[in-house]
Ligand SMILES: [Zn+2]
Ligand SMILES: [Zn+2]
């Protein structure tokens with residue numbers, strides 16, 4: 268595993284891009300570029316004039332820079348310009364009074380004639396009965412999270428029954444007696460939603476982690492056919508492993524943003540996969556998932572694996588303090604890092620236990636973040652490079668797990684623009700909307716404080732709301748038009 272994973276106390280907060288990225292000549296957008304990106308005006312000047320001279324800057328202790336670790340998407344490729352508010356305005360599908368519901372499709376049940384694909388949802392690497400029978404993320408929990416994340420939109424379950432059925436109508440599709448699996452894997456299964464059936468390609472799983480995979484484009488087509496008239500977007504959540512084309516090994520999620528349909532698979536987030544050798548190359552470190560991914564010791568550890576010389580700086584660690592204070596490099600005078608949103612999030616992290624309840628929560632937290640990301644594409648949000656942000660693109664599951672669940676100020680400005688005022692009493696300013704949305708998310712996280720990501724997110728939200736309520740305009744999450 269990458270970095271000093273065990274017993275790390277996460278004492279120093281990394282709010283800047285990694286040393287690796289700096290040495291590779293990478294840099295995040297400047298404050299001016301970030302503020303220009305969050306405004307609806309053509310001028311590059313920030314539109315928050317109340318702070319007097321100069322630009323009001325966003326605190327990195329609330330919204331740190333993307334980490335840009337080796338092999339992260341932004342470290343590999345920064346050629347694509349990030350999407351500004353203005354370019355989003357040109358691309359978006361407006362939410363309207365007649366189209367303001369997010370639909371989620373039930374996880375498909377499995378018809379007896381294709382019962383062999385039931386086994387495809389259990390990783391071949393799950394050796395203990397606890398892992399084999401671990402409850403996957405529940406649709407109701409995913410819906411509740413989305414309802415807070417995309418406040419104030421309603422999230423409804425599509426009423427139709429959904430199941431995987433046989434695509435073949437010939438005798439060969441009938442299960443042979445005593446066998447769960449046909450002699451050879453059929454090339455197709457059917458996705459039945461209501462009365463319609465869509466043909467879904469299947470194939471063996473290239474890395475053997477699951478018994479088989481389903482084609483995500485075919486599944487998205489199936490969901491697209493049942494998009495209700497009042498739907499803003501539709502989400503299909505599946506437990507099966509997915510692939511997009513012949514080239515890829517697997518794919519966790521995809522959105523057809525313009526068509527407002529997206530799909531997420533929970534399969535690769537299964538905790539039984541966390542210790543696979545091939546994932547370790549990708550750097551999964553269970554002690555350093557967000558918010559602990561912003562632990563400087565971890566970031567330095569990962570960077571040092573990608574260069575011949577060791578890190579130049581070593582931090583002393585104090586012992587036996589249950590709640591260490593969090594510090595950071597170049598802290599402004601008088602700032603207590605522990606009391607900032609990111610400092611508080613880092614302090615909220617507890618060591619992971621392997622109880623079934625915690626593993627289920629861990630699995631769900633990963634899916635919740637990816638679902639909010641893919642639905643973000645349905646709101647026409649592009650991949651983000653402005654800050655660490657849930658809308659960052661990723662190249663691996665390990666990178667997914669290092670990313671925050673929150674929207675950065677630029678992406679939040681877009682969502683606020685889309686959603687404020689869509690129902691009465693959602694605030695008549697972006698800031699008022701943001702506070703209501705944060706409170707809805709805080710309420711959700713309250714029920715999941717035994718899970719690291721939600722505990723960290725709750726602490727972050729609490730500090731954020733305190734700052735906004737105290738009128739901390741110097742670090743306002745959004746530019747006020
Ligand atoms: Zn750490
Ligand atoms: Zn994406």
Ligand SMILES: [Zn+2]
Nearest residue numbers: 651656675678
């Ligand atoms: Zn963003």
